[in-house]
Structure formats: structure tokens, C-alpha cells
Amino acid sequence: GAVVSQHPSRVICKSGTSVKIECRSLDFQATTMFWYRQFPKKSLMLMATSNEGSKATYEQGVEKDKFLINHASLTLSTLTVTSAHPEDSSFYICSASLLGGGSGELFFGEGSRLTVL
Amino acid sequence: DAKTTQPPSMDCAEGRAANLPCNHSTISGNEYVYWYRQIHSQGPQYIIHGLKNNETNEMASLIITEDRKSSTLILPHATLRDTAVYYCIVRSNSGYSTLTFGKGTMLLVSP
Numbered sequence: 113g114a115v116v117s118q119h120p121s122r123v124i125c126k127s128g129t130s131v132k133i134e135c136r137s138l139d140f141q142a143t144t145m146f147w148y149r150q151f152p153k154k155s156l157m158l159m160a161t162s163n164e165g166s167k168a169t170y171e172q173g174v175e176k177d178k179f180l181i182n183h184a185s186l187t188l189s190t191l192t193v194t195s196a197h198p199e200d201s202s203f204y205i206c207s208a209s210l211l212g213g214g215s216g217e218l219f220f221g222e223g224s225r226l227t228v229l
Numbered sequence: 230d231a232k233t234t235q236p237p238s239m240d241c242a243e244g245r246a247a248n249l250p251c252n253h254s255t256i257s258g259n260e261y262v263y264w265y266r267q268i269h270s271q272g273p274q275y276i277i278h279g280l281k282n283n284e285t286n287e288m289a290s291l292i293i294t295e296d297r298k299s300s301t302l303i304l305p306h307a308t309l310r311d312t313a314v315y316y317c318i319v320r321s322n323s324g325y326s327t328l329t330f331g332k333g334t335m336l337l338v339s340p
Contacts, residue, residue: 118272146327155316156273156330205272207328217263218328220272 114140116208118221125196126229133191133224135206141186142208146218147179150203162189196228233317238335241311247304249334251317254298259321262293263328264302266313273316273330276302307338 115138125131135145143164148156160181161169168181178200180192189208193200203225207218234252241247253262263278277284277291279300284291290303304311316333320326 116272148330155332156267158327158329161327203270207273217275217278219275220265223270223272225270 114219116219116221118224122225124227127197128195130194131196133204135189135221137187137208145189145206145208147191148205198228201226201228233331235317235334241307241338243338243340244306247307249302249315252299253319256297256319260319262300263318263320265316268313309338312338
């Protein structure tokens, strides 16, 4: 199947700093990527939909100024957690679908675990 | 996306078939049934999907009832590495449609 890569896989930062997480589709183009957050022992929660060349669409309750999403190309979307606080510590996962939908399945990255001290 | 109902957990002996049920009684005509699994601290992995016909691939089989209100994922010979949370999701087959995850079924495969 198609490959989606995230970087970094783990990051530890101090409170108040910003952290950028990259999501790349390695062997296909993705006009749409999705960002999820997962707390321990919980299911994945959709944060935002990232559209290439346009502004991201955020889910209710997700602060767009805190979680900056940029989808500058068909193979790269970035999530920046600004002024991170301990409560932002979580597992962040991106997913992407094939351009035009393909067979419809979404492919997920390996996830990025953020720990804010 | 329509909601799904899955048992919170299931056990299976290694080498036996694992049958994971899912109810999706409010599924609409253009929605597919997708199955993903998530091994601890990894991103979800696509398993299989179908519309109304039964489907089989190298990982699993998907059996969808005629009325499409429920389905069963079958892992024919479960291994320890199949221990994971399995998510049943219904979704329209559009590249712009996301997946809404429920709580899934925690499958524990034991020796």
C-alpha cells in the first residue's frame, strides 16, 4: 500500500516552545490530508482537514491559532503546535488519501508522540 | 459518517480464526465498511473494505450481511502480532471524506 511518513516520531519540548510535525506521502500525491490526536487509551480524534493550497478546516473545539497546519505541496503537510503546554502532550497522527480518491482507503503515518515538559 | 458498534474486547487463541463483529444499522447506500487496526503506539493500518459483497485479501476476509447492517472481519489464523485495536468504520468512498473512529475492539491473541 501507499506510504505516509511522519517526522519526528518522538519529540520532547519545554513548555512555551513550538513544535513542527511533518507528514509526507512518499509514493503518491495527496490533495487532502487529515490530522488526528490520540490520548492514552482513547480513540483517534480528528483535529483538522488539510487541503493543498488552501486553508485547513478545523474541527469544533480545535484552536486554529494553536495548531497551525500548512499543506504547501501535494506530498507534504505540517502541523505546528505553538506555545506548547503539558496538556498538548499527545500522539499526533496524519493520514492521506490518494489523489482522486483511488480505492478510497486512507493511509496513516506512524504517528508522532509529543511530550511537553 | 454512520456510527458503528463493536464489542470492547475479544480474546482469541493463536492459530485460530478471529471473528470480529460490527453493527452499522444506519449505514447509507453510498457508504462503505472499512476496517483498520492499530497496534500499540503506531498509526492505524488499513485492513480491508467493502460495499456489499464479501471481500478477501491477504490479511483478512470481510463478510457483510445482505441488509448491510452488520459485518464481520475474519482473521483466518490469528497470530500474536494480530493483537491490536480493530476499528470498524463506515465512510463514503471519497478521497475527501475522513474516517471517524469509534472505540474499536481490543483483540488479544494468546499463545
